[in-house]
Amino acid sequence: MSDVRGLVEQYIAVWNETDAAQRRALIADVFTEDAGYTDPLGAVTGHDGIDQFVGGAQQQFAGLTFSLPADPDAHHDLARFQWHLGTPGAEPVAIGFDVVELADGRIARVHGFLDKMPG
Template sequence: MTEFTALAHRYLDAWNETDPAKRRGLVEEVFAEDASYTDPLAAVAGHDGIDGFIAGAQQQFAGLRFTLGGAVDGHHDIARFTWHLGPEGAEPVAIGFDAVRAEGGKIKQVLGFLDKMPG
């Protein structure tokens, strides 16, 4: 389970990194080259698609940070976790749930769900 928890933290690090070069490095470190990301707002693939989607989310939610909303659960090559997005130490403005499939220590696929979004 510790491996999945570490991967979830690195995943959120990528979402929180606002320096474009550092973020791209994290995307390449965390995601497989042919990884896919699908949630109600997007379906993207590869490092370029994922990095571009994260950059867009950062513009839309400037100044907010992603944090784990609880424990990471996983088995075999699949993990799930809840995330919160909001100001540091305050009530989250968005809450989501992601299921990820890992391969070779990197994320191969993300299936995301949005539980709470700002109006």
């Protein structure tokens, strides 16, 4: 479980990394080459698609950060976890729930759900 926790923490770090080169390096570490990401706002595949999607979210929610409110729950090659988006110490402006499929210690697929969104 500690390996999954570490991978999920790296996943959250991808969403918080605003330096493009460092974010790309994190994406390469966290995701398989052909990884897919799907949530109600979009669906992308591969490192380029994930990088562009994350960059767009960072522009939309500038100044806010993602965090893990609790440990992920995992079994076999699956993990699920809730995330918060907001300012540390304040009520989150967005809350989501992701299910990830794992392959060889990296994320192969993300299935994202949005529980709370601003406006």
